Amino acid sequence: MHRQAVLFCALVGVHLLGSILLEQAMAAEPAGEWQTRAEATNYRRTSRYDEDIAYAQRLAAASPLVQLQLLGKSPEGRAIPVLVVSKDKAFTPEAARATGKDIVLVNAAIHPGEIPGKDAGFAFVRDLVISGKHAALLDGAILVFIPVFGVDGHERFGPYTRINQNGPEESGWRTTAQNLNLNRDFLKADTPEMRVWLNVFERYLPDLIVDTHDTDGADYQYNLTYGLETGASLDPALVAWQKVAFEGEIFPAVAGRGHVVSPYIILRDSKDVSKGITQDPSEPRFSTGYGALQNRPTLLVETHMLKDYKSRVTATYDLLVEIFAHLKRYPSELRTLVARVDEQTVARGRRYDPNFRYPLTFKLSEHSRPFQFQGFETTLELSAVSGSTWLRYEPTKPKTFTIPLFDEATVEKAVAPPLAYVVPVSLTEVIDKIKAHGLRHRTLDGPSTLTVETYEFSAPVWEAAPFEGRIRLKDFKLTPIRRQITYPAGSLVVPLDQRAANVAIHLLEPQGPDSLLQWGFLDAIFEQKEYAEAYVMEKMAREMLARDPKLKAEFERKVSEESAFAASPEARLEFFYRRTPYWDDRYNIYPIGRLTAPENLPK
Known part of the structure; x- marks a missing residue:
């Protein structure tokens, strides 16, 4: 039957x-x-x-x-x-x-x-x-x-x-x-x-x-x-x-x-069951x-x-x-x-489909359906203790209410999963998590220069207080980028043609609500470690302006159109520092690569 x-x-x-x-x-x-x-x-x-x-x-x-x-x-x-x-x-x-x-x-x-x-x-x-x-x-x-x-x-x-x-x-x-x-x-x-x-x-x-x-x-x-x-x-x-x-x-x-x-x-x-x-x-x-x-x-x-x-x-x-x-x-x-x-x-993990979107976060819609709630009669009183209203339940007076139930979820953020992720050997805590979840992976035998998709971050903001022993990354902006990265021997390749692929996606995609990035395991990428002294950069900036008319025009445009930039000596000098070969090309760059083309997968 x-x-x-x-x-x-x-x-x-x-x-x-x-x-x-x-x-x-x-x-x-x-x-x-x-x-x-x-x-x-x-x-x-x-x-x-x-x-x-x-x-x-x-x-x-x-x-x-x-x-x-x-x-x-x-x-x-x-x-x-x-x-x-x-x-x-x-x-x-x-x-x-x-x-x-x-x-x-x-x-x-x-x-x-x-x-x-x-x-x-x-x-x-x-x-x-x-x-x-x-x-x-x-x-x-x-x-x-x-x-x-x-x-x-x-x-x-x-x-x-x-x-x-x-x-x-x-x-x-x-x-x-x-x-x-x-x-x-x-x-x-x-x-x-x-x-x-x-x-x-x-x-x-x-x-x-x-x-x-x-x-x-x-x-x-x-x-x-x-x-x-x-x-x-x-x-x-x-x-x-x-x-x-x-x-x-x-x-x-x-x-x-x-x-x-x-x-x-x-x-x-919490004070109004009818909602x-x-x-x-x-x-x-x-x-x-x-x-x-x-x-x-x-x-x-x-x-x-x-x-x-x-x-x-x-x-x-x-x-x-x-x-x-x-x-x-x-x-x-x-x-x-x-x-x-x-x-x-x-x-699903055997081919890359840029049109497929795997959901990472959700939000509830305002659409609801009726729900028969078996509760108790309640009264709302002003409390002399708290100074607020106090919801009092009457357990001896059962009552059934028709109230709205909100359970219609829509996708808020989604991503096209790659064929594999590449994790540099230096990210020891990330590698430990990959192994703890039993994710299938292989280790690079030697250095490999790979063309990967990854992300550049800006405007990171952290929570003001710890949660579960960690200071979580509250908000950030990201821009997808492509670049060549040389991954040292011992780095991990995590393919997504495996049963637990969804776990890998949530661990390693920055916008996942419990990604390792948001839990603070990669905070060091947001730290600038090298700086240019102002007296050095002042001289170098003048030399750059003199030999590059396009750079001069871009700088003058920013000064005229962006008041915050114009008012900040540090921002003005950083404009030039970023355009020198001395700038740290790993700063604010997500070191975990996404491999989306079969020919880019390391052999």
């Missing part, structure tokens, strides 16, 4: 299945040694890192279907636990891919104060392999589960982490020991934790990513909200799969288990944005922190059950689709 033709029947079946499974779950609550810390305390508490490692070790020891991998070291010396759960005992990446099954990577505790995914994930693994309640769900997929991603933040443990969170009694801190937010680090990969994650991703190449969080921002009836990429950053075929799989089947089934489900809620105006909500495309610093670059559907799970902890854990648990149930009903459907999109990405 055709995939779409079964949708209605599947929905009916899903709701019936959900009711049956819920009854079974209520009748088979785990007892004794296999209860998680959350379950054993009636969801008042969550476990510590050492307890989590011990529980993961017990799962691996008790079941031949589980392998525990302790990978890398955090800044404070903790390994990141990864549980691989496979009915076929396919624990290596090679064995897992060879099964033909979908591989699902589930992140928990990327923000360790938002911990439902860990407790839900542990319970889910247990019910896959110990209680056997959901053993059949492993028929369709392999689970790669990271129960604690932000391991150091997890152990900054206490009751005062998130100010209005409704349980557990104590939890971890949002950021790493270096005070960096892992869910802003996917592309720049500054943290050792993220480099471990990228290694796991590159080796296993999961077909679906699930990233679990709690959210606040507003109060409403939903206990489970979600985010999915639907813009041009994700292939339309994968967007269509998400719509059928998640919106058509999985989310209705989760709602059938008693949860109130909604797209992620971001109010346009609506927005759903922006994610930038690649986020899990959802990065997953889109890798051609992987990525589900952002945001349970509502004001709901009790049990509600949040069980919502996440039920969501995992329904995801795996869906993958079992349609075995390898997602994997086949992902493989096809990967192949198309590789094929």
Whole structure:
């Protein structure tokens, strides 16, 4: 039967299945040694890192279907636990891919104060392999589960982490020991934790990513909200799969288990619900944005922190059950689709098309559609404390509003991808990032003089304060240029006929919102290192004017037409300095070259 033709029947079946499974779950609550810390305390508490490692070790020891991998070291010396759960005992990446099954990577505790995914994930693994309640769900997929991603933040443990969170009694801190937010680090990969994650991703190449969080921002009836990429950053075929799989089947089934489900809620105006909500495309610093670059559907799970902890854990648990149930009903459907999109990405990189524009940034249009928002009555009061207005929610008075939803994204900046990039060996941090993302590349054996496209910058402006440990480049102007550059031995050539080409584009194209240029990895190109003394340049300028009438005319025109130039002795002398062979021809020039002609590719 055709995939779409079964949708209605599947929905009916899903709701019936959900009711049956819920009854079974209520009748088979785990007892004794296999209860998680959350379950054993009636969801008042969550476990510590050492307890989590011990529980993961017990799962691996008790079941031949589980392998525990302790990978890398955090800044404070903790390994990141990864549980691989496979009915076929396919624990290596090679064995897992060879099964033909979908591989699902589930992140928990990327923000360790938002911990439902860990407790839900542990319970889910247990019910896959110990209680056997959901053993059949492993028929369709392999689970790669990271129960604690932000391991150091997890152990900054206490009751005062998130100010209005409704349980557990104590939890971890949002950021790493270096005070960096892992869910802003996917592309720049500054943290050792993220480099471990990228290694796991590159080796296993999961077909679906699930990233679990709690959210606040507003109060409403939903206990489970979600985010999915639907813009041009994700292939339309994968967007269509998400719509059928998640919106058509999985989310209705989760709602059938008693949860109130909604797209992620971001109010346009935090004090006026009637102005609506927005759903922006994610930038690649986020899990959802990065997953889109890798051609992987990525589900952002945001349970509502004001709901009790049990509600949040069980919502996440039920969501995992329904995801795996869906993958079992349609075995390898997602994997086949992902493989096809990967192949198309590789094929796109085999020829340069100046008319093809790959999107880098997006903006939301003012077009909206009606959305039935299940919220609460609110009142807006003048506050004697803050001196501003105060939005008060009335949680005992549920109310459904019809409000606008703004989710129509249009492309703001785009670029024609080259055939390859050339990165000089001197850019060691850039090369480290290329390698961290597993991008295929080759190294020049000797010096190569190449004709490349690149950019000349002007008017750079930096942010006034650090963000994620770096001073970002806020704004700049760029002009495309062509020039010959000699790249030393050891320089990297990064071709775009590869599966992860979109990652390379976002790392290396300056206008990418999380490009390495904008994160400050190439700031030195904006620094002038050699200068001409005024007494030298005064004499040289007169000599240049005397022998070059065209230069004299150009200078006199600038003086007469540009008042700022005319009023600046420094600018007037620099006019001449720039036209001498002493001027630094690398100043404000992007050193990473774009190769667009096959004949210019180094042999």
